[in-house]
Amino acid sequence: MDTHAAYKSRWLPWVLLLPSFVILLVFLYYPTIETFVLSLFQVAFLGLSKSFVGLENYKILFTDPDYRQIFKNTVVFAFFVVIFSMAVGLALSVLANQRVTGWRIYRLLLIWPYALSPAVAGVIFLFMFNPQSGIVNYLLEISLGVAPDWLTNPTLAMALLVFVAVWKNVGYNVVFYIAGLQNLPGEVLEAALIDGATPWQRFWRVTFPLLSPMTFFLLIINTIYAFFEAFPFVDLLTKGGPSNATNILIFNIYRDGFEYYKTGMAAAQSVILFIAVVFLTILQFRLGEGRVHYGG
Amino acid sequence: MKRLVTVIGLSALLGFAFAAEKVQITFWHAFGGGRTAFIQRAVEDFNYTHPGIEVKVEYKGSYRDTLNAAILAAKQGNAPHIVQIFEVGSQLAIDSGIFVPIQDFVPAGLEFQLDDYIKPVANYYRIGGKFNSIPWNSSNPILYYNKDIFKKAGLDPNNPPxxxxxxxxxxxxxxxxxxxxxxxxxxxxxxFVEQWIAEQGALLANNENGRAARATDVYINSEAMKRIMKWWKGLYDKGYYAYTGKPEDWDGANQLFVSKQAAMEITSTSDVTFMQNASFENGFELGTGFLPTADGVERNGTVVGGASLWLTKGHPQKEQEAALTFLLWFTNTENMVRWHKGTGYFPVLNTSVKVLEWQHWFERNPAYRAAFDQLLQSKANRATQGALIGPFPEVRTIIENMIQEIFQGKDLAKALAEADAKADQALKRYNASVKK
Structure with missing residues (x-):
């Protein structure tokens, strides 16, 4: 069979692909290559002048204690965001998958936060967690008699950021997990039920393994989210404070690049972030291959 | 019908021809909210009274966003004529090389306006002996206090600390x-730290605050800094000082004060108008006083904060002249009076001050008085002239991180020494990058 039958001429498919290639080239490949190049330069004023410094920027990144702190923060933040948003997402999906009265409303409410703009979410949380006049401390004060300084304590500030990032992304995971749960083969669960498996066993032995392709997909998406999309929360809630305790890579790239005009340093950090995420994704594919069950 | 079309077409053509004769000037600034409208109205007045010039004004986001946008536009050969740049960006703006030193281009007959700036403002913006930019919005920090709370606490409501x-x-x-x-x-x-250092007559950088020559050393580890930090940490530890936990949170601090959670607030004089309105709405009597200073050290004065207006390089003669005409009009005596009344920013011209005095403005609006007296009583020296440091935005973050570390219990001497080293490092890297 001739698979090229759809196209009369050889070059037509290339012409049709051209617009996509141009867009990829201009908006993806060129900036990526440019970032790699810039990371080897000391750049002043957003590129008005630059000089080649080799790996100097990377040397600073790996030896400066402030940058090491930022790397550590990024790992801690990403780890907890991924774990919690997936675990909470799965738990809520299982609950919302039940046909109880008002299930449509529950589902809608669960997905809602995802539809909110991150900037709006950040501002709302800033108001809620204001130590003196926020609603959270007001309620804690009258019920438990405590009023924590959410943004002044390094651990609490990081915990709050993780919480906001998780809250914002759970809806996304719920959408996919509910879709996954709806498509589970009913006969397998039924067989398990007849065999006398408890709900707990049914979930961990049947449902969870059957959901593994979805879990795997979400793991990658959530990792990318945790590394790349937390910027507005940091910018609005803590500005990386108290004293760098919540400064994560994506925020610092912006800061070095656009507030301090250290474009070369920002580029070097982007390269590291890029490599880290590529590495994690490859790792997940390697580890996932044997464990993910695609059914059929 | 045909004739009608011809007439419309002709008049459209004519209109186009007239519009094309106008010199187009773009002006980027960083004032959002009510101030955008305020500036817009002034620009409309200008366009109406200057038929040959059409100024287009655009709000570009924060000070940093505006500066970034201007540099990027200049890189593409498409720079706006006039850009508002915050005071700590002055050295950076000069180093970037995309602006012209404005004093060299002021047309004959209008230089008098440059001699009219009040001294503290002229001191700040005259760099290397001349104005590189036109001073515009200028402010200082002052103390605002709630007189009702003072009375309740048994304090004299007319005698702030x-x-x-x-x-x-x-x-x-x-x-x-x-x-x-x-x-x-x-x-x-x-x-605020920068201001308290100037109040003690101390410098923030070597080479006379970077005014005599490019600064190469930032003075964070100083006696002046120690006094500030000891006091601040004491207030924090006793639970007297409150902040939202987020650095540079101006709105958060205002909210604490306006909602009567705190009896006093130190913030910019540019908030006088806002504070007066807010105190009225929230039902308390507002007082203002000088910025509190270190005990046992003579009050030296504050540094002018705010921003100035810069003219970019590389425009045709005609446009440059038009831009300057606008700049000098926009900051002239009448407009500075209006600007002061509408915002609280200082009237930066001596003649504007005279107009306001003639109107008995300060007597009728005592809240504006403290702000202005404090500025006029500032001594003119290198300390109050303010530091010129290239990587000032980064140095600010270093200082802010240091403060939070001290709050968390880090040893004062160690925190200061470390921040000092970091700032010096940042300055060294910056200086190396601009020399090439």
């Missing part, structure tokens, strides 16, 4: 009498 110790003493009374849950607030911002 003037020194660090007096603040502590007032706080003791306010907290003990439960007149307010917190005593004092101000945004955790390096700007």
């Amino acid at each position: 003037k020194t660090y110790n007096e603040v502590v003493q007032a706080c003791e009374k306010i907290i003990a009498s439960k007149a307010a849950p917190k005593c004092i607030t101000w945004p955790l911002h390096s700007w």
Whole structure:
């Protein structure tokens, strides 16, 4: 069979692909290559002048204690965001998958936060967690008699950021997990039920393994989210404070690049972030291959 | 019908021809909210009274966003004519090389306006002997206080604290009498630290605050800094000082004060109008006083904060002249009076001050008085001239991180020494990058 039958001429498919290639080239490949190049330069004023410094920027990144702190923060933040948003997402999906009265409303409410703009979410949380006049401390004060300084304590500030990032992304995971749960083969669960498996066993032995392709997909998406999309929360809630305790890579790239005009340093950090995420994704594919069950 | 079309077509053509004769000037600034409208109205007045020039004004986001946008536009050969740049960006703006030193281009007959700037403002913006930009919005930090809370705490509502110790003493009374849950607030911002250093007559950088020659050493580890930090940390530890936890949170500090959670706030004079309105809405009597200073050190004065207007390079002669005409009009005596009344920013011209005095403005609006007296009483020296440091934005973050570390209990001497080393490092890297 001739698979090229759809196209009369050889070059037509290339012409049709051209617009996509141009867009990829201009908006993806060129900036990526440019970032790699810039990371080897000391750049002043957003590129008005630059000089080649080799790996100097990377040397600073790996030896400066402030940058090491930022790397550590990024790992801690990403780890907890991924774990919690997936675990909470799965738990809520299982609950919302039940046909109880008002299930449509529950589902809608669960997905809602995802539809909110991150900037709006950040501002709302800033108001809620204001130590003196926020609603959270007001309620804690009258019920438990405590009023924590959410943004002044390094651990609490990081915990709050993780919480906001998780809250914002759970809806996304719920959408996919509910879709996954709806498509589970009913006969397998039924067989398990007849065999006398408890709900707990049914979930961990049947449902969870059957959901593994979805879990795997979400793991990658959530990792990318945790590394790349937390910027507005940091910018609005803590500005990386108290004293760098919540400064994560994506925020610092912006800061070095656009507030301090250290474009070369920002580029070097982007390269590291890029490599880290590529590495994690490859790792997940390697580890996932044997464990993910695609059914059929 | 045909004739009608011809007439319309002709008049459209004519209109186009007339419009094309106008010199187009773009002006980028960083004022959002009510101030955008305020500036827009002034620009419309200008366009109406200057038929040959059409100024287009655009709000470009924060000070940093505006500067970034201007640099990028200049890189593409498409720079706006006039850009508002914050004071700590002055050295950076000069180093970037995309602006012209404005004083060299002021047309004959209008130089008098440059001699009209009040001294503290002229001192700040005259760099290397001449104005590189036209001073515009200028401010200082002052103390705002809630007179009702003062009365409740048994304090004299007409005598706000003037020194660090007096603040502590007032706080003791306010907290003990439960007149307010917190005593004092101000945004955790390096700007206040810079001001308190100048008040003590100390410098923030070598080479006379970077004014005699390019600064190569930042003075964070200084006696002046120690006095500030000891006092601030003391207030924090006793629960007198409150802030939202987020650095540079101006709105958060205002909210604490306006909602009567704190009895005092230190913030910019540019908020006088806002504070007067807010105190009226929230039903309390507002007082203003000088920025409290270190005990036992003579009050030296504050540094002018705010921003100035810069003219970019590489425009045709005609456009450059038009831009300058607008700049000098926009900051002339009448407009500075209007600007001051509408915002609280200083009237930066001596003649504007005279107009306001003639109108008995300061007597009728005492809240504006403290702000202005403080500025006029500032001594003119290198300390109050303010530091010129290339990587100032980064140095500010270093100082702010240091403050939070001290709050968390880090040893004062160690925190200062470390921040000092970091700032010097940042300055060294910056200087190396501009020399090439």
